[in-house]
Amino acid sequence: MKIVVCIKQVPESNNVKFDPVTHNLMRGGMSGRINPFDKNAIEAALRLRDAVGGEVALLSMGPDSTAEILRDGLAMGADSAYLLSSRAFAGADTLSTGYVLAQAVRQIGNVDLTLLGRQAVDADTGQVGPIMAVNLNQPQATYATQLTANGNQLTVVRDLDSLTQTVELPLPAVITVRAEANTPRYETPLHIQQSFEKQVTIWRDTDLDLDPEKLGQKGSPTVVRKVYAPEAKTRAQTALPSEPAAAVDQLLVIMQQHGLI
Amino acid sequence: MTEAIWIVAEREPARINPVTFQLITKAKAIAKGKKVVVVLLEAPDQQFEQAISEYGPDEILLGQNVAYAQASDEVMAGALTTLAREYQPNAVLFGATPLGRSIAPRVQAALQTGLTADCLDFFYEDDLLVQVKPSYGDNVMCEITCPDRRPQMASVRPNTFAAEKVAGAMPAITPVEVAQTTGPQGRVVDETVRVSHATGIASANKVLALGRGAATPADIANAREIASRLGASVGVSRPLTDLPDFTVEQQIGQSGTTIAPDFLLNLGVSGATQFIVGMTQAKLVVSVNRDAQAPIFAQSDYTFTGDAAAFITALKQRMN
Numbered sequence: 001m002k003i004v005v006c007i008k009q010v011p012e013s014n015n016v017k018f019d020p021v022t023h024n025l026m027r028g029g030m031s032g033r034i035n036p037f038d039k040n041a042i043e044a045a046l047r048l049r050d051a052v053g054g055e056v057a058l059l060s061m062g063p064d065s066t067a068e069i070l071r072d073g074l075a076m077g078a079d080s081a082y083l084l085s086s087r088a089f090a091g092a093d094t095l096s097t098g099y100v101l102a103q104a105v106r107q108i109g110n111v112d113l114t115l116l117g118r119q120a121v122d123a124d125t126g127q128v129g130p131i132m133a134v135n136l137n138q139p140q141a142t143y144a145t146q147l148t149a150n151g152n153q154l155t156v157v158r159d160l161d162s163l164t165q166t167v168e169l170p171l172p173a174v175i176t177v178r179a180e181a182n183t184p185r186y187e188t189p190l191h192i193q194q195s196f197e198k199q200v201t202i203w204r205d206t207d208l209d210l211d212p213e214k215l216g217q218k219g220s221p222t223v224v225r226k227v228y229a230p231e232a233k234t235r236a237q238t239a240l241p242s243e244p245a246a247a248v249d250q251l252l253v254i255m256q257q258h259g260l261i
Numbered sequence: 262m263t264e265a266i267w268i269v270a271e272r273e274p275a276r277i278n279p280v281t282f283q284l285i286t287k288a289k290a291i292a293k294g295k296k297v298v299v300v301l302l303e304a305p306d307q308q309f310e311q312a313i314s315e316y317g318p319d320e321i322l323l324g325q326n327v328a329y330a331q332a333s334d335e336v337m338a339g340a341l342t343t344l345a346r347e348y349q350p351n352a353v354l355f356g357a358t359p360l361g362r363s364i365a366p367r368v369q370a371a372l373q374t375g376l377t378a379d380c381l382d383f384f385y386e387d388d389l390l391v392q393v394k395p396s397y398g399d400n401v402m403c404e405i406t407c408p409d410r411r412p413q414m415a416s417v418r419p420n421t422f423a424a425e426k427v428a429g430a431m432p433a434i435t436p437v438e439v440a441q442t443t444g445p446q447g448r449v450v451d452e453t454v455r456v457s458h459a460t461g462i463a464s465a466n467k468v469l470a471l472g473r474g475a476a477t478p479a480d481i482a483n484a485r486e487i488a489s490r491l492g493a494s495v496g497v498s499r500p501l502t503d504l505p506d507f508t509v510e511q512q513i514g515q516s517g518t519t520i521a522p523d524f525l526l527n528l529g530v531s532g533a534t535q536f537i538v539g540m541t542q543a544k545l546v547v548s549v550n551r552d553a554q555a556p557i558f559a560q561s562d563y564t565f566t567g568d569a570a571a572f573i574t575a576l577k578q579r580m581n
């Protein structure tokens with residue numbers, strides 16, 4: 001089975017700060033790491049490869065520094081990696097990102113399965129997987145916790161919070177993976193060593209079959225027009241008596257007044 | 262032609278997800294003359310249009326087909342795409358549930374338009390739908406718009422808005438025929454409801470929330486006893502999901518469940534941002550913490566500064 005795993009570079013921490021003067025987001029100094037859910041996607045791919053044979057390629061769109069997370073993924077045991085890096089891709093929203101990644105999957109060729117994380121921890125949309133599926137004209141299973149290959153078909157268990165759904169997908173297909181699916185393996189010294197011998201192919205926009213109208217900011221229908229810190233609304237904070245028994249008595253009176261008991 | 266705001270009804274095996282009702286009430290409040298239309302795709306014997314009608318949308322577009330009883334994302338998105346092409350709504354709203362967040366981006370990609378994920382608020386500025394959403398784990402808010410393409414699409418976080426029934430509402434119910442979705446598609450072979458909605462914290466009227474300051478076996482047992490007396494559900498902060506007593510299903514907050522009870526009692530919860538975002542819709546909030554500076558207090562109507570175990574014990578005694 002030929003599997004592509006899409007991985008995204010995200011900030012090391014979600015504790016973003018605002019510039020007190022410009023109100024802009026200060027992201028400087030934060031080095032990138034692999035989106036945590038994408039490690040679950042890599043792990044799921046490696047287990048499928050171990051079960052039925054095949055190969056696992058990593059795919060990421062981002063600045064050249066993204067090569068580092070691709071190395072991390074290779075050190076987990078993936079076989080090859082593709083980096084999509086071009087100024088033309090900058091400012092892409094999910095629609096444009098999903099389009100470019102889908103075109104790269106087409107170019108890699110003969111891909112049976114595309115795996116992604118359930119969502120990126122920075123923008124938190126989870127939209128890129130389904131968008132890729134539509135661009136590739138493939139079925140999907142999001143929020144997967146179990147993947148079982150049988151022939152030209154995959155049985156996937158989806159954890160949809162209130163509902164567990166089992167779906168049979170014909171291949172090729174797109175799947176996004178939940179953290180509950182597995183525990184990602186650690187990089188081993190041997191794999192780290194081998195990762196430096198594995199190839200990271202870099203593709204620019206001109207290396208892919210792309211409609212320039214669908215790239216970057218121009219190809220992105222959404223506009224982030226304002227970014228700000230959530231306003232801290234506060235409540236009355238009336239203190240209850242400091243003695244537990246008295247506090248509880250007053251609580252029960254308050255609850256009665258509110259028709260709660 | 263009056264433009265419409267569409268709400269895609271989220272059908273669970275045996276009910277409509279309450280987020281659908283919440284979206285109807287919110288959409289009516291911001292519609293400014295636009296029609297509020299619910300799109301309902303269901304099996305012919307389900308008749309969920311009755312429950313939806315009570316919340317007073319202007320119209321329900323009703324697609325009935327045996328194929329919708331257990332439909333794949335491909336089938337649902339295919340039908341919605343066809344309908345959106347035909348009716349050209351101004352905006353399309355989904356609940357930001359796992360299902361809504363799976364189907365919405367397929368419709369988005371097919372229609373080549375923008376989709377904002379997991380909104381906490383939205384409003385119109387003239388014809389522009391301004392969508393307010395959190396990012397970076399709720400540490401940042403942003404306003405997102407889709408100026409040039411239609412429809413304007415968003416998924417909206419459950420329990421962010423209150424649902425209100427409208428007395429005597431009689432929405433127009435318009436049957437629609439949608440051709441079978443073709444193309445590669447998954448086959449749903451099983452669906453199992455995971456939580457009993459009656460005891461789930463998402464729809465509970467009263468919630469007792471336990472944090473690391475109220476996590477001993479005695480605290481948990483006492484809290485459960487109090488909860489059963491009050492008819493409350495027990496929720497937890499994230500660290501407590503590591504205990505065998507709890508799972509993520511009881512977790513309140515950003516990576517857990519957003520709750521909107523009439524009464525919330527926080528016991529030994531510090532009030533991290535990720536917890537707070539899950540409880541801002543609670544009506545009456547009372548918090549117990551031994552640290553007078555705990556951030557949870559700022560989000561509380563009543564506070565008790567002191568030992569959680571002592572408070573719990575006193576409350577249990579009063580209930581007996």
Ligand SMILES: Cc1cc2nc3c(=O)[nH]c(=O)nc-3n(C[C@H](O)[C@H](O)[C@H](O)COP(=O)(O)OP(=O)(O)OC[C@H]3O[C@@H](n4cnc5c(N)ncnc54)[C@H](O)[C@@H]3O)c2cc1C
Binds near residue numbers: 006060094118127405
């Ligand atoms: C604050 C903020 C808010 C945003 N809100 C929105 C919004 O509401 N709607 C919108 O359309 N865009 C939004 N964007 C833009 C969005 O972050 C980018 O389009 C991003 O490239 C992909 O979206 P995501 O991070 O949400 O990915 P998700 O869809 O959450 O990612 C899911 C999976 O897709 C894969 N993946 C995602 N990006 C890449 C990549 N570059 N390379 C390889 N694999 C990848 C990974 O496997 C990942 O786990 C926002 C951006 C910011 C900074």
Ligand SMILES: Cc1cc2nc3c(=O)[nH]c(=O)nc-3n(C[C@H](O)[C@H](O)[C@H](O)COP(=O)(O)OP(=O)(O)OC[C@H]3O[C@@H](n4cnc5c(N)ncnc54)[C@H](O)[C@@H]3O)c2cc1C
Binds near residue numbers: 014398474497513531
């Ligand atoms: C991406 C991300 C997502 C997250 N999602 C969630 C989420 O969905 N939900 C969530 O809850 N957390 C979430 N967290 C974790 C969150 O940041 C906090 O770590 C967590 O909420 C803290 O739980 P706590 O308040 O129980 O524990 P603590 O922060 O350890 O607080 C314990 C509190 O109890 C008080 N206390 C201690 N002993 C006593 C006593 N005897 N009597 C009275 N008070 C006492 C202390 O003063 C303190 O205020 C998330 C974190 C990240 C990074």
